[in-house]
Amino acid sequence: MKYPYFPGCTLYTKAKKLDDAGRECSQKLGFELDELKDWTCCGATFPLVNDYHIAMSGPTRILADTKARGDDKLVTLCSVCFNVLKRTNHVMRNDEERRAKITDFIERDYHGEVEVLHYLQLLRDEIGFDTLREKVVKPLTGLKVACYYGCLLLRPVKEIGLDAMENPTIFEEFIRALGAEPVEFPYKVECCGAFQTVHSMTTATRCSHDILRSAKNSGADLVITTCPLCQFNLDDRQPEIQKSHTAFSAIPVLYFTQLLALALDLPAAGLGFERNLIDPLPLLKEKGIVS
Amino acid sequence: MSENLLDKVTSESGQAIALCYQCRKCSAGCPMVEEFDFPPNMVMRMVQLGMKDELLKSKAIWMCVSCETCGSRCPNEIRIAPVMDALRAQCLNEGITPADPVTVALHTSFIESIKTFGRVHEATMLMTYKWKSKNFTSDLDVGLKLFLKGKIPIMPKKSKNMAKIKEIFQEAGK
Numbered sequence: 001m002k003y004p005y006f007p008g009c010t011l012y013t014k015a016k017k018l019d020d021a022g023r024e025c026s027q028k029l030g031f032e033l034d035e036l037k038d039w040t041c042c043g044a045t046f047p048l049v050n051d052y053h054i055a056m057s058g059p060t061r062i063l064a065d066t067k068a069r070g071d072d073k074l075v076t077l078c079s080v081c082f083n084v085l086k087r088t089n090h091v092m093r094n095d096e097e098r099r100a101k102i103t104d105f106i107e108r109d110y111h112g113e114v115e116v117l118h119y120l121q122l123l124r125d126e127i128g129f130d131t132l133r134e135k136v137v138k139p140l141t142g143l144k145v146a147c148y149y150g151c152l153l154l155r156p157v158k159e160i161g162l163d164a165m166e167n168p169t170i171f172e173e174f175i176r177a178l179g180a181e182p183v184e185f186p187y188k189v190e191c192c193g194a195f196q197t198v199h200s201m202t203t204a205t206r207c208s209h210d211i212l213r214s215a216k217n218s219g220a221d222l223v224i225t226t227c228p229l230c231q232f233n234l235d236d237r238q239p240e241i242q243k244s245h246t247a248f249s250a251i252p253v254l255y256f257t258q259l260l261a262l263a264l265d266l267p268a269a270g271l272g273f274e275r276n277l278i279d280p281l282p283l284l285k286e287k288g289i290v291s
Numbered sequence: 292m293s294e295n296l297l298d299k300v301t302s303e304s305g306q307a308i309a310l311c312y313q314c315r316k317c318s319a320g321c322p323m324v325e326e327f328d329f330p331p332n333m334v335m336r337m338v339q340l341g342m343k344d345e346l347l348k349s350k351a352i353w354m355c356v357s358c359e360t361c362g363s364r365c366p367n368e369i370r371i372a373p374v375m376d377a378l379r380a381q382c383l384n385e386g387i388t389p390a391d392p393v394t395v396a397l398h399t400s401f402i403e404s405i406k407t408f409g410r411v412h413e414a415t416m417l418m419t420y421k422w423k424s425k426n427f428t429s430d431l432d433v434g435l436k437l438f439l440k441g442k443i444p445i446m447p448k449k450s451k452n453m454a455k456i457k458e459i460f461q462e463a464g465k
Contacts, residue, residue, distance in 0.1 A: 038452050040409040045398075048357065048376035049303045057459050105462065155359035156370065165363045191322040191358035199393040203326055203354075236436070277436065 003122065004071045005033035006062055008081035009041050015078065015228035017272030021257035022077045022119055028264045029127055029135055033075060036065055042084040053098065057106045059088035063116075064108040077119045077257065079227035083152035083160065086116040090159040118153065120170055120226065120256070121162055129177040137265035139179025142287050145259070146215035146223045147171035147182050149189050150230045165189065171224070174256065178263040187214035192233040201240055208237045209244075212251055221283055222252040224259055231255060235277045252280035262289055296341040303380070304373035311335040317361035317371055327351035328390075331361055331371050338374065347382040351375075353391035409453055 011019035026033050040058055047055035062085065066074045076082040092099050093112030103110055117125075123132055149168055157165045166189065172182035190211055197204035212234060215223050225231050235253040242248055258271050268290045273281055284290040301308050311332070318330035328350045329337065337346050346352065355375040362370030382389055389395050 040452055045357075048373035049380055050305055051303065052376075052380070054459065061455075106459065151358040151360070155363050157363060189360075191356060191360065193322070194356040194358065196323070196326070196354065196356055196394075200326070203323070206325070207322055 001031040001126075002034050003031060003073055003075045003117075004066050004069060005035050005075045006039055006042070006066075006081060006085065007035060008076065008078045009044075010080075010228040011078055015231065015255065017275060018077055018226075018228065018231075018255040018257055021255065021261040021266070021271055024266055024270075025257060025260045025264055028266070029123075029132070031122075031127070036062065036069075036074075039065070042081045044080050044084065046084045046087045050098070053102050053105060056088050056091065056098075056102050059085050060092065060102050060110055061106055061108065063089060063092065063112075063114050064103075064106070064110040066114045067110060072113060073115045073117055075117050075119060075122055077226070079118075079150060079152040079225075080229065082116065082118045087156075087159045089114065089116050118162060118226070120153075120174060123174060124170055129173050132174075133177040133179075136178055136263045138263055138289070140259065140263050140287075140289055141179050143180040143289060144183050144219050144221045145175045145180050146185050146218065146220035147175055147188060148211065148215070148223050148225045148230065148234070148253075150225065150227050151189070151191050151194070153226055154189060171256070175224070175259075178259060180259070180263075183215070183218040183220045185214045185218035185220065187211045190214075192230045194229060194233075197229075197233050197237065204233055204237050205240045205244060208233050209241045209248065212238070212241070212253075213245075213248065216249075216251055220251065221287070222254060222280060224254050224256045226256055238278055250278045252276060252278045252283060254280055296343045296346075297339055299381070300338050300374060300377045303377035304370075306369050306371075306374055307367065308335060308338050308369060308374060310367040311339065311369055312367070314366060316364050316366065320360045320364055322358060322360065323354050323356060326354040331355075334378075335369070335371065335374070338378075346378055347385065347387050348390055350390040352378045352382065353389055353394045 007019050023033050039062055042062060043055045043058045045055065047053075063074065074085065076085060089112050092102075092110055099111065123129065149171060154160060154162060154165050154168055162168070163170045168189065175182040187210055191207060192211060193204045193207035212223065223234060225234065231253055238250050242250070254276065258273070261271050262268065262284070268281070268284070273279065281290060297308060313332055313336065315332045317335075318324055318332045321327070321331050324330050331351070334346065334349070334351055352375050355372065357372040357375070359370065359372050362372055365371075383395070
């Protein structure tokens with residue numbers, strides 16, 4: 001099975017390993033991610049005021065390109081791209097006036113025909129977590145994982161519709177299929193501080209510290225995420241957290257595709273763990289997952 | 292006092308702001324409330340009362356990251372993120388100096404990167420941001436670490452659709 005795939009800017013740079021591992025795993029799982037040609041940025045922010053149309057012209061072009069290929073599904077891995085594309089599609093399907101304005105503006109014919117899928121959703125709804133469990137070669141037994149959703153994968157629920165807002169479970173089901181144990185922690189849908197990290201260190205460390213402390217107190221060995229910005233805030237901000245909270249001890253923060261790759265027995269050397277600020281290898285070796 | 296603020300923001304955000312009855316569920320769950328000068332429930336009341344000056348000069352409208360937690364929990368299904376966006380737009384349209392110009396600098400640097408490359412290139416975007424915000428020293432160590440770990444490539448990857456992107460920005464600017 002071949003799925004049209006939109007990687008997005010960050011998956012070519014900072015979050016290359018989210019992308020690499022996702023593509024490699026797809027081969028093992030029997031489907032192919034077919035990257036759209038000449039894609040542009042999704043805009044990274046969904047415009048919230050009714051008369052701001054230019055920000056939706058980018059994502060609408062991406063969706064119209066998918067339709068023009070003759071496809072009716074589009075897969076993304078990044079929470080931000082998923083959020084922007086999914087919400088733009090919601091407008092294209094339900095708001096006739098805005099759809100007419102935007103499609104006239106970009107001179108394309110698009111009515112929301114494409115279904116935007118997050119990779120996790122593809123695993124759940126198209127492949128099935130039971131099939132995934134059967135394809136796991138190396139179960140991640142004994143690994144306690146905090147599944148961190150953040151905001152963009154879930155909210156607003158009416159437009160995104162991936163899972164429940166207060167207590168989603170898709171990530172935990174995924175982790176169980178890999179043979180690891182998800183921990184329940186109350187901050188799993190809390191915001192990481194998002195782009196405010198760029199200019200307010202105190203905001204970024206406060207939000208990240210709350211989330212990581214909550215995960216650790218629930219017994220997690222590591223945290224997983226689908227979002228490049230959350231991964232930055234939770235992983236790369238840990239040295240700053242340690243400066244202001246001396247009792248805090250480091251915890252690795254991985255992309256979910258990196259764990260998926262380990263469970264499918266892809267070589268750890270190719271999974272880019274050296275790019276994680278908090279090195280997960282000592283933990284993975286201790287658990288017998290990586291030799 | 293501005294009598295039109297409630298109508299204007301209601302129409303631009305598409306939110307039934309008049310329904311807010313101050314249960315404060317939004318402020319209880321807001322991850323950014325510590326950085327706000329007015330908590331979200333107060334922003335809503337100020338819109339109802341037409342306190343335009345105070346709102347457009349507030350820090351709250353710029354510190355909101357649109358995480359949509361408040362909107363997901365509101366018993367009257369009012370989403371505050373679009374309300375904040377409408378207030379931000381009004382602040383810029385009226386030429387008022389934003390209480391937090393640094394956030395504006397970040398957003399405009401991002402847009403410029405897309406105008407130039409069609410995609411986001413972190414290195415040039417962050418350099419533009421540093422220049423605009425005059426905030427030269429913060430995060431240099433983190434930036435260096437990211438660079439050394441190969442997470443920030445030096446050369447941008449340009450979209451092949453640049454002509455179309457230029458056209459869109461030109462049309463939008465009219």
